[in-house]
Amino acid sequence: MPNRRDVLRAGVLLGGGGLLAACAGTTGPGLVRGDRPVLTHGVQAGEVTADSALVWTRADRPARMVVEVASDPSFAGARRLEGPMLTPDTDLTGRLRVPAAPGRTTFYRVGADGAEPVVGTFRRPPTGAEDVRFVWTGDVVGQGWGIDESRGGMALYAAMKARDPDFLLHSGDTVYADGPLSETENLPDGSVWRNVLTPEKAKVAETLTEFRGQWAYNLLDTHYRAFQAAVPTYASWDDHEVTNNWYPGEVLTDAKYAQEKRVDVLAARAAQAFREWMPIEGGRIHRRIPYGPQLDVFVLDMRTNRGSNPDALAAPSTPILGEEQVAWLLDGLASSRATWKVVAADMPLGIVVKDGDTGIEAVANNAPGAPAGREAEIARVLTGIRERGVRNTVWLTADVHYTAANRYTPERAGVAADPFWEFVSGPAHAGAFPASPLDPTFGPEQVFVHAPTRADVSPAEGFQHFGEVSISGGRMRVDLRDATGASLWSTELTPA
Secondary structure, three states: OOOHHHHHHOOEEEEOOEEEEOOOOOOOOOOOOOOOOOEEEEEEEEOOOOOEEEEEEEEOOOEEEEEEEEOOOOOOOOEEEEEEEEOHHHOOEEEEEEEOOOOOEEEEEEEEOOOOOEEEEEEOOOOOOOOEEEEEEOOEOOOOOOOOHHHOOOHHHHHHHHOOOOEEEEOOOOOOOOOOOOOEEEOOOOOEEEOOOOHHHHOOOOOHHHHHHHHHHHOOOHHHHHHHHHOOEEEOOOOOOOOOOOOOOOEOOOOOOOOOOEHHHHHHHHHHHHHHHOOOOOOOOOEEEEOOOOEEEEEOOOOOOOOOHHHHHHOOOOOOOOHHHHHHHHHHHHHOOOOEEEEEOOOOOOEOOEEOOOEEOOOOOOOOOOOOOHHHHHHHHHHHHHHOOOOOEEEEEOOOOOEEEEEEOHHHHOOOOOOEEEEEOOOOEOOEOOOOOEOHHHOEEEEEEEOOOOOOEOHHHOOOEEEEEEEEOOEEEEEEEEOOOOEEEEEEEOOO
16 A cells, blocks of 8 residues: 555545545546545535535546435434536536535535545524634645645644634635645755645646646645535635736736736636635625624625736725625625624735735735725725714735734724724745734724744744634624634624
């Protein structure tokens, strides 16, 4: 028998009672075929509503997806549902919306034409005053730091799972399609980081197959796969699902992109792979997640409709959400009757994130005074929130590869908007970076930050983070946690 590293290099997973073969051409050249299909990358759930959820899996060959749902892990009296055919058209992945079982927790079991079944769970939103707990983070397998099994793999996912959250908000950079992996990386202490490799992670992604392989790679990790089976995910995207700091219409000059330099073409392929490999449905990324009487979540898409990065530095006004999304967000916030309205943004509002010397990647343009560039559109959102009488908004984000708590007082800076908090957390498994400066336009104050003092610090040195939100009795507690799950800082917010 091959050792586990050889198995992983060939695209084969250990679990579910034996060796799980992965499809050749997506996760490696090896293909182990038995006499029945194998579910190669576990199961995932997402887009949970009051009465159903979207369940995902992937097989090693064409097969019919089948899901059973029940109220307990014995699957006594389970309801059986027949799903779609898993075919090469969708990289042998498939999704099925399944009804929730009675009670808050649903156990589901996925099979395919006799495949060894894989079990997962999801928890439906509360209907009353039950407590809610969720986590958020971003940035997975970035800066060349892949799965090193000798160092425990993506251990942060085990820490998040141990918190028993209702769901995960994945705030973008779900993969690094522009970040090839090497077999080894030398660390400052003289030790060596050893990456599990697959062919698709050896170069920047350009073809659809290469983009698909980015998400397949993450599911090789034991902790990641176990978390996805236990906790539903609501995913957004940012830049690295395609390429660093991209915007629509951009044409790349980087020589690493030898086959395709048109970002719009790369983005279309990345979007297809994202929708095939993540438990997401519908035609758009921005969406509202009603989660009981205490919480509504508004997931933003700050990538698809943005203007160019150079314009964000020079123009009086540059979109980052677009007119339709701005109207959708303000209307949704105004109509929400939930106690707390969480805005899940894939980029921060007041932290300066540059794109070289001539562009701005995030919102803040690093200049005091009246809002300009992308700040102008965000100012419309913030003033619109006040004008419509919306209360208790909290912004969550990742992107900058450290964790921080920023309190905003826009009026202090001359913007007619209410005070609010923005909490930042990440990376989940990527290089960590020093804290960036704050732009004064919306009146931010950095109350807490945990970041290294040098760039691209490996996961081996810590500085991997996730955030946790707990809502009980109408009050919201926010914890910023490290990769062990320890709380580095917390605060409790009282609703207006």
